[in-house]
Amino acid sequence: MKKISKIILLLLVIVVICFIIDGYHRKYNLENYGKTTIGKYVSQRNYPKSQQNFFIYYVKGVKYKHDGGRTPRGFSKNIGNFYKIKYSIKYKGVIKPLFDEQVTDTTEILQAGFTKEDLKK
Incomplete structure (x- = not known):
């Protein structure tokens, strides 16, 4: 035994x-x-000892939605804004949002795969 x-x-x-x-x-x-692209911060879910923060981004015309991990305190007020995101080519779903690099240039956002409808919060 x-x-x-x-x-x-x-x-x-x-x-x-x-x-x-x-x-x-x-x-x-x-x-x-990792490669860098633009992603939209779309939602936050809070749990007792963790949280999920979802970002939508496009790679070669394919839309992905993944959890970007913990955000800075009070960051949920930025839902609907666009940020640079680093993503892994090899491992699907492995992303790191660059919270200090907000993207406001609409041309750059549209070139990343988003539509004009996506620009609306």
Whole structure:
């Protein structure tokens, strides 16, 4: 029985280490090989100890909606605004919004794949 417990514990440790390594690999890939585009901040969901902040963006004409992680305090007042977003080519859904880089140039926003309807809050 002790042998089985040790094997299960070892497997659990290996799985946790694999998840940690995968997370670091995705972050490294995003920071070093990620592409930048424009995304629209569309919604926020708050939970007791976390939050989700959704951004819509286009890559090669395909629309994506993903969680951009935690935002600065009070950032939800910016829903409907456009920001630069760094996204991973290799890992779908891995994005990092650049909260300090708001985009207001409508020509640039339209070239990123958004329509004139999207410009409205």
